[in-house]
Amino acid sequence: MDLGMVGLGRMGANMAQRLVRGGHRAVGYDPGAQARERAAQAGVDAVDSLQALVAALSAPRAVWLMVPAGQAVDDTLAQLLPLLAPGDTVIDGGNSNYKDSVRRAEQLAQAGLHYLDCGTSGGVWGLSEGYSLMIGGDADAAERLRPLLETLAPTPDRGWGRVGPNGAGHYTKMIHNGIEYGLMQAYAEGFAIMQRKAEFGLDLHQVAQIWRHGSVVRSWLLDLSADALGRNPTLEGIAPYVADSGEGRWTVAEAIDLDVAAPVITASLLERLRSREKDSYADKLLAAMRNEFGGHAVKAG
Incomplete structure (x- = not known):
């Protein structure tokens, strides 16, 4: 054919x-x-x-x-x-x-x-x-x-x-990608916490390899994460900037239209948007507010 x-x-x-x-x-x-x-x-x-x-x-x-x-x-x-x-x-x-x-x-x-x-x-x-x-x-x-x-x-x-019927294929793929956003964010946050625990000196590639077999959180995304950590344990040369193809946005909009709570997918989308802020006005204002009500020190930018 x-x-x-x-x-x-x-x-x-x-x-x-x-x-x-x-x-x-x-x-x-x-x-x-x-x-x-x-x-x-x-x-x-x-x-x-x-x-x-x-x-x-x-x-x-x-x-x-x-x-x-x-x-x-x-x-x-x-x-x-x-x-x-x-x-x-x-x-x-x-x-x-x-x-x-x-x-x-x-x-x-x-x-x-x-x-x-x-x-x-x-x-x-x-x-x-x-x-x-x-x-x-x-x-x-x-x-x-x-x-x-x-x-x-x-x-x-x-x-x-x-x-x-027509539309159902792309609708299903849209939701698939929304779920993907949440899964990726959860893995990223978990590994970030382990990376910050400096006194344990965790080998994150080793941890990922252990989790790949028999663990409840094993998945293809984890397999790919293990491969990436094996090649570049410190993620050197990778900018903390995460793009989106648009389907996460559509998923969140659909959840709102249908009155379905989707906090994980929504938060993961917002984290991607946040990753692109080089000079966050919101964070500056947060620091200013803390200084105003509590006298907390403000770092010079």
């Missing part, structure tokens, strides 16, 4: 390469010549235009988008729509907002096209370990792509599934 892949960044190229290794044909397009060249070296049929990509696929076509969420998806769809035919399927495998996915599905349905929103987790390890795929959209369209999905997943019967 063949698949068109639009967007040959690291994740898109890895997904296409995993399909090729699984015996499928992947046709890839990216506006960057270097990205196309890297994909071609991995066995992907790289082309230099969306027109060439669509022409190279057998009908009914399946085109997978791995482009940045937001306007880039709408722009790509605007270029693709005139090239596709009724019965074709477009899959958005990026981190789109689920509300956008519902809107896009309705738009494509008017042209007789299927639209699947696929929350995709696995990162740079997906090529070797497989991807977790959360699919929203028409059940028949998802079933038609079963051979591709089974190849992308960790195993044919694990790590993937249709979770509901």
Whole structure:
């Protein structure tokens, strides 16, 4: 079975390469010549235009988008729509907002096209370990792509599934990423406490390795933390600046909309925002207030 892949960044190229290794044909397009060249070296049929990509696929076509969420998806769809035919399927495998996915599905349905929103987790390890795929959209369209999905997943019967109608795939991935924020923050805080306990001289890499086996808190995130601590125990050269892709914000907003308390996820998002403050006005004001009511000393900045 063949698949068109639009967007040959690291994740898109890895997904296409995993399909090729699984015996499928992947046709890839990216506006960057270097990205196309890297994909071609991995066995992907790289082309230099969306027109060439669509022409190279057998009908009914399946085109997978791995482009940045937001306007880039709408722009790509605007270029693709005139090239596709009724019965074709477009899959958005990026981190789109689920509300956008519902809107896009309705738009494509008017042209007789299927639209699947696929929350995709696995990162740079997906090529070797497989991807977790959360699919929203028409059940028949998802079933038609079963051979591709089974190849992308960790195993044919694990790590993937249709979770509901259009929007449900990206909604599930949004919540997945919100949970991820909380887990990462808890690990970071726990290791920071241990690092501060200087008199014990704890080897944090050793502790992480112990926890990886048999402990209640073992996880893949802990495995990755252990790897990072093994390479760089003091985390030298890493700035204390944590970005966010937006899905944590959407999760918090959804919790508020649904009147669901989500204090851990919310706090972890706020900590990421705080990490970016080089000159915190709030902290200065806190110090000033302590000085005003209690005469506590203020450090000169």
